[in-house]
Amino acid sequence: MTRKQVHLAAHFPGVNNTTVWADPRSGSQIDFASFVHLAKTAERGKLDFFFLAEGLRLRELKGRIHDLDVVGRPESLTVLSALAAVTDRLGLAGTVNATFNEPYELARRLSTLDHLSEGRAAWNVVTTSDAFTGENFRRGGFLDRARRYERAAEFVRLARELWDSWQPDAIVADPAAGRFVRDGGIGTVEHRGAHFSIEGRFTLPRSPQGHPVIIQAGDSEQGREFAAAHADVIFTPHGRLEEGKRFYADVKRRLARYGREQHQLKIMPGVTFALGDTEEEATENAARIRRQQVGPQTAIAFLEQVWGRDMSAYDPEGPLPEVEPDLSEGVSQGRVPIKDRAAVAAKWRALAEEKGLSIRELVIEVTGRQTFIGTPESVARQIDEHVQAEAADGFILVPHLTPGGLDEFVDSVVPLLQERGAFRAGYTGSTLREHLELA
Numbered sequence: 001m002t003r004k005q006v007h008l009a010a011h012f013p014g015v016n017n018t019t020v021w022a023d024p025r026s027g028s029q030i031d032f033a034s035f036v037h038l039a040k041t042a043e044r045g046k047l048d049f050f051f052l053a054e055g056l057r058l059r060e061l062k063g064r065i066h067d068l069d070v071v072g073r074p075e076s077l078t079v080l081s082a083l084a085a086v087t088d089r090l091g092l093a094g095t096v097n098a099t100f101n102e103p104y105e106l107a108r109r110l111s112t113l114d115h116l117s118e119g120r121a122a123w124n125v126v127t128t129s130d131a132f133t134g135e136n137f138r139r140g141g142f143l144d145r146a147r148r149y150e151r152a153a154e155f156v157r158l159a160r161e162l163w164d165s166w167q168p169d170a171i172v173a174d175p176a177a178g179r180f181v182r183d184g185g186i187g188t189v190e191h192r193g194a195h196f197s198i199e200g201r202f203t204l205p206r207s208p209q210g211h212p213v214i215i216q217a218g219d220s221e222q223g224r225e226f227a228a229a230h231a232d233v234i235f236t237p238h239g240r241l242e243e244g245k246r247f248y249a250d251v252k253r254r255l256a257r258y259g260r261e262q263h264q265l266k267i268m269p270g271v272t273f274a275l276g277d278t279e280e281e282a283t284e285n286a287a288r289i290r291r292q293q294v295g296p297q298t299a300i301a302f303l304e305q306v307w308g309r310d311m312s313a314y315d316p317e318g319p320l321p322e323v324e325p326d327l328s329e330g331v332s333q334g335r336v337p338i339k340d341r342a343a344v345a346a347k348w349r350a351l352a353e354e355k356g357l358s359i360r361e362l363v364i365e366v367t368g369r370q371t372f373i374g375t376p377e378s379v380a381r382q383i384d385e386h387v388q389a390e391a392a393d394g395f396i397l398v399p400h401l402t403p404g405g406l407d408e409f410v411d412s413v414v415p416l417l418q419e420r421g422a423f424r425a426g427y428t429g430s431t432l433r434e435h436l437e438l439a
Helices: 032-044 076-083 103-118 145-163 220-231 241-258 279-293 296-307 341-353 359-366 376-388 404-412 414-417
Strands: 007-011 050-052 091-097 121-126 171-176 180-181 189-192 198-201 215-218 233-236 266-271 274-277 373-374 394-397
Touching: 007 032, 007 220, 007 359, 032 076, 032 171, 032 341, 032 404, 050 274, 050 404, 076 091, 076 103, 076 404, 091 215, 103 121, 121 145, 121 180, 121 296, 171 296, 198 215, 215 220, 220 241, 233 241, 241 266, 241 376, 274 279, 274 376, 274 404, 296 359, 341 359, 341 404, 373 376, 376 414
Parallel strands: 007 050, 007 394, 050 091, 091 121, 121 215, 215 233, 233 266, 266 394, 274 373
Antiparallel strands: 171 180, 189 198
């Protein structure tokens, strides 16, 4: 039986509640040198791609900017275009919103990155339905959740139609005949849909990989269906073994209804890690990192999202207050709303009472931990076992330090995955589609 190969990618951490910006080893999330460091580390490790997220508005809590969550995030495609010049094989994946962009313009920008990188571009398709983010744009946040996926699906179909409108042999570049493009080589795109109307010709030929890889991040029923229909890669939160297996089976079974085979969609959860020379040291490192990630301000901010109140007067190192949640309105803007906050608050209170937890300890407890904790040997084994058990096709690694948080993983875990025969010893292709084993 052929051993499944692990796919790995690197997420660039900016300033948010998963990073430790106050660590002395932490650097800038904006300086180009930081992006170069992480990208070159990822390429040294033979990872599939480098991944950038996007934030279109600063998140707020009761009108106050939450400055520890998504601050100062540069525009993805600008950064990736610059990285194309200092990398050779690494895929370059940018998050760009399908709600607040237009297909022709974005297809052109993505195709440009694909050409500059010689076939290494990817687009992480995201959508937005909240009016808070929409206030930064002319159209505003007018799309409900169902229609935002409808728009995104039409957007992706139209982008692909634009990318495919140049025939592979459209450019003849024949000086003797004085002809650069053959007759009929560039098709006209005529589209009339619910969201877009376009009639014209695209300005760029096909890239070396045909067109950019499509990534989708979403866990709802609509998000899963969208991924099954349109995506090449799905970025998920399901990094644990059993929940990963359930998600993997659910999404993969949907592919057949769209005439697709299972290898045509790679499932890559976002995961964190904590390493140590011993299992005990790794566990201690994980606990220390979590405490750094959930500082006093972050603990109160998480509590406010559930309680719907200004909780800044309470001591994060003290007990959960007796005050009940205000369910009349949310306090967090720019985040996905928490469903059934009353039930979540009751669960948190019961847990705090049972374990005698302070507010900060409670938030640390309920907001998770590093996905993979252990020695390099045990983490390599865990990653391999997840992929062989079909809980994932690979992982998008989210380090807690900018920009050097990936270094230890690449230097210690990647060689062990290579020894197991589960990860490439070197790039065998030049395009991202080749790295991901996609057509």
